[in-house]
Amino acid sequence: MNRIERVVVDECVGQESPLLGQLCQHLGERPVRFVFLASEHPGIPDIEILDKLMDARSALLTQDRVLHNLAIRRGFRSFVQTPESGLTDRRLAHVSAPDKNLPVASGAVRDSYLHQSSPEAQAITECLCGFLSAHQLKQFRTKRRRIRAHFGSPDNIMATALTIGQRRTAHGMVGGYMLKVDARHAVKSLFPASESYFLDHAGNEPLQATCWALVHLFQLQLQSYPLTLYHIDGAALVRCSALMDDRGAAVTAFERMAARLLAAVSRPNAAECTKGRFFDRATDKLSQLARFGTNELVSLDLQAMASGLADDVTKTDGAWSTDRGLQRPSETCPISTLGNRRQNDPN
Secondary structure, three states, X not given: OOOOOEEEEOOOOOOOOHHHHHXXXXXXXXXXXXXEHHXXXXXXXXXXXXXXXOOOOEEEEOOOHHHHHHHHHOOOEEEEEEOOOEEEOOOOOOOOOOOOOXXXXXXXXXXXXXXXXXXXXXXXXXXXXXXXXXXXXXHHHXXXXXXXXXXXXXXXXXXXXXXXXXXXXXXXXXXXXXXXXXXXXXXXXXXXXXXXEEEEOXXXXXXXXXXXXXXXXXXXXXXXXXXXXXXXXXXXXXXXXXXXXXXXXXXXXXXXXXXXXXXXXXXXXXXXXXXXXXXXXXXXXXXXXXXXXXXXXXXXXXXXXXXXXXXXXXXXXXXXXXXXXXXXXXXXOOOOOOOOOOOOOXX
C-alpha cells in the first residue's frame, strides 16, 4: 500500500476538529500535507473530490459515511469516525453507497464551487428569508443537498419545470407546485425535486401559487437554469404571460412580486397544463388538500411577503429588464425544456 502523503479534509470536518489529531497519531511521524476543502475548494461536489483530488498517495478525512464508502469503492483510502469503531479506514457495512458514475465537469479543479447568484437574485433571497421559519430554511437546505446528491454537480442540471395550481376553498386559497429538474448527459431527471402546498386565508388572486413556487425556486438556488411554468389555472397563465411580456403590466402587489421574481429567473417560459400525469397528480392533490385538513399545508400570509418585496424593490429596481419576450413551449405538462420535447413524459 502506498504511503499517504496528502490528506483531503472534507468541509464537514473543521480545522479544529479532534479527528485531525487522531489521524496524525494513526499515520505516525511521516510528513503529510492537508488540503482543507472548506478554504481551498469550498462547495466542491463529491464526484469532483473523487475524480480530481484523490489519488494513490492521498487519503480522505470525512464525516460523510456515504462519501467514505464511495471513496473506498473506487480504491482510495478514506477515514471516518463511527461510535462503534472510532476512526476507521474500513468500509461501513451498514451504509449503502451506490456509485452512479455521474459525469464530471471537464477542466481542472476550481478554486470555488459556491453558488453564485446575481445581485438581484441575492437581494430577493435575502428578503424572502425574513418570512421563512428556521424549520423551513432547514427543509430547503435538506432539499438542496438531495438535489446535489442526485445530480452530482450543478453542471449536470439542464433546466427546471414547475407545475402550478391553486383553488379557492371555504378556508382560503389552497395552492402549490411540483418541481421537475431536467438533466444533461446520462443523468436521470429528478421528479419531484420539490413539492409544497400552502393555505392563505386572506388572498384571492390568480398568481398566489405562482409566487409561492418561484419563492421556492430561489431558495433551492435553481433560478439560474431555464424555467418553464406550467399553469393549471388559465387566469394565472394569462397574467403570468402578460408580466413576462411587460413587467409594467403588474397591477396588484402579487403581480408586482411575480414580475420581480420572473425578471430574475433564467429564460422563463409559460404554458397551460391541461393533461398528462403531472396534471392528474397536481389536481388530485389539490382536491385532497381542499377537502381534508393536513399538516402538509403551510399556513402563511403571501400578501405580507409581496409587500416585503415591494419595500425592498428600490434597492434593485434599476436591474430589471422590461423587454423579455414570452416563449411558449408545447402546451403539455412538464417536459424537458431544452432539446427534444416529449409530451407528458418527464423521464
